[in-house]
Amino acid sequence: MTAMRKIHYFDGFSNETDHTIFNLEEDFGAHHYERINLVVRHAKGCWLTDDKGKRYLDCLAAYSAANPGHHHPTITNAVMDALIGNYASVLSNVVFTDPLGIFLSEAAKFAPQMGPRFGNHGNKVLPKNGGVESVETAIKAMRYYGFKAKGIPDGQQEIIVFDNNFHGRTISTVSFSSSKKYNEGFGPLTPGFVSVKFGDIDAVKKAITPNTCGILVEPFQGEGGMKIPPKGFLKGLRELSDANDLLLICDEIQVGMGRTGKKFCFEHEDIVPDGVILGKALSGGLVPLSVFITNAKIMDMIFSKGSDGSTFGGYPLACVAGTASLKVFEEEHLAEQSARKGKILKARIQEIADRSPHVREVRGKGLFIGIEVKKGNAMEFCHKLLKLGLIVNDSHGHTIRISPPLVINEEEMDFLVARLEQVLVD
Numbered sequence: 001m002t003a004m005r006k007i008h009y010f011d012g013f014s015n016e017t018d019h020t021i022f023n024l025e026e027d028f029g030a031h032h033y034e035r036i037n038l039v040v041r042h043a044k045g046c047w048l049t050d051d052k053g054k055r056y057l058d059c060l061a062a063y064s065a066a067n068p069g070h071h072h073p074t075i076t077n078a079v080m081d082a083l084i085g086n087y088a089s090v091l092s093n094v095v096f097t098d099p100l101g102i103f104l105s106e107a108a109k110f111a112p113q114m115g116p117r118f119g120n121h122g123n124k125v126l127p128k129n130g131g132v133e134s135v136e137t138a139i140k141a142m143r144y145y146g147f148k149a150k151g152i153p154d155g156q157q158e159i160i161v162f163d164n165n166f167h168g169r170t171i172s173t174v175s176f177s178s179s180k181k182y183n184e185g186f187g188p189l190t191p192g193f194v195s196v197k198f199g200d201i202d203a204v205k206k207a208i209t210p211n212t213c214g215i216l217v218e219p220f221q222g223e224g225g226m227k228i229p230p231k232g233f234l235k236g237l238r239e240l241s242d243a244n245d246l247l248l249i250c251d252e253i254q255v256g257m258g259r260t261g262k263k264f265c266f267e268h269e270d271i272v273p274d275g276v277i278l279g280k281a282l283s284g285g286l287v288p289l290s291v292f293i294t295n296a297k298i299m300d301m302i303f304s305k306g307s308d309g310s311t312f313g314g315y316p317l318a319c320v321a322g323t324a325s326l327k328v329f330e331e332e333h334l335a336e337q338s339a340r341k342g343k344i345l346k347a348r349i350q351e352i353a354d355r356s357p358h359v360r361e362v363r364g365k366g367l368f369i370g371i372e373v374k375k376g377n378a379m380e381f382c383h384k385l386l387k388l389g390l391i392v393n394d395s396h397g398h399t400i401r402i403s404p405p406l407v408i409n410e411e412e413m414d415f416l417v418a419r420l421e422q423v424l425v426d
């Protein structure tokens with residue numbers, strides 16, 4: 001047997017060189033991510049640090065997981081207390097725990113009454129780990145609703161989804177992806193999904209059949225090119241869902257929790273869906289935690305003992321982080337911060353875009369801003385920005401995505417804008 005390597009961490013910095021870290025991943029990891037050549041040793045607030053002490057402004061924020069900033073003290077302390085106090089570890093799901101009960105009640109109240117047409121019963125919450133697991137829960141919910149409430153024969157249920165969607169990487173979710181990169185060679189793909197053009201309400205209308213049981217939508221497509229649907233689209237989906245007795249589910253894993261300047265992105269159109277999926281920022285980016293939230297009546301109709309479950313879903317450490325993160329969200333007015341700063345930042349970026357030979361369009365809401373470049377080479381700009389100490393990435397090849405932690409301050413915004421100016425204008 002080979003000896004275990006001796007690893008020492010000092011303030012989060014291990015004694016391994018960047019070169020060793022690259023090689024370890026190259027040799028022992030699946031190559032399923034295209035990474036940039038940066039080993040991050042430390043993350044705090046809006047900043048990431050490498051082993052030379054060079055700091056990078058994190059304007060990607062783990063695709064919204066780090067909305068409250070990395071290692072937010074309230075969330076970190078809650079997690080540390082749980083570890084030190086011996087109430088963090090996963091327990092058999094046959095027992096109750098107080099972190100779970102407390103988190104469920106906070107998360108249920110966090111959302112407005114889901115599916116108000118089903119009555120004012122409050123919300124119920126089903127917790128999972130990574131976001132895609134809660135997307136799967138939502139898919140099960142829509143299908144079972146079709147079967148039980150609408151009488152669709154089991155196996156015939158259809159769910160409407162949208163072109164260029166991104167809902168994760170399980171077999172079901174890649175089955176209805178428009179991207180070959182995500183599903184080629186992974187067949188047989190899961191049937192029962194009908195994909196239509198994002199933003200096209202007539203296409204949705206045409207796609208509805210007697211077997212349609214639900215609509216799954218991102219209210220603002222992040223991975224799909226930072227695309228905001230035309231005004232009235234979500235309202236249209238709401239009306240079609242009511243008229244045809246469909247469950248309308250919003251995937252707010254990336255755009256919820258204040259990212260677009262409202263608590264939930266669906267609020268921009270003043271609608272309430274029948275269910276919402278949250279993940280990423282739900283635990284402040286410290287441990288995996290996601291939820292599916294729906295009207296209590298619907299949750300009770302769909303899930304009975306044994307029909308769902310997960311060893312770690314709703315385990316104490318995640319629930320403690322989740323409860324702390326919801327508290328931080330409210331106390332620090334993260335949605336309001338995002339709305340206010342996003343307005344300023346977007347105007348400043350637009351001003352740069354007006355002088356840039358490279359930019360086609362700037363679009364966004366709150367601190368979720370896309371800069372579409374004319375030649376579809378967004379990643380080239382991202383690499384230049386990295387050299388200048390800014391972490392961003394592309395969305396769909398053509399758009400630079402700007403989504404810093406919502407706690408970004410004025411000085412940090414100046415840092416960001418100065419670097420955008422440098423690569424987009426100079």
Ligand SMILES: Cc1ncc(COP(=O)(O)O)c(C=O)c1O
Pocket residue numbers: 063130131132133135166167168169218222223251252253254255279280
């Ligand atoms: C809208 C949306 N849905 C689902 C997911 C999948 O979440 P996870 O990677 O945590 O499984 C993501 C991840 O980026 C997402 O942005």
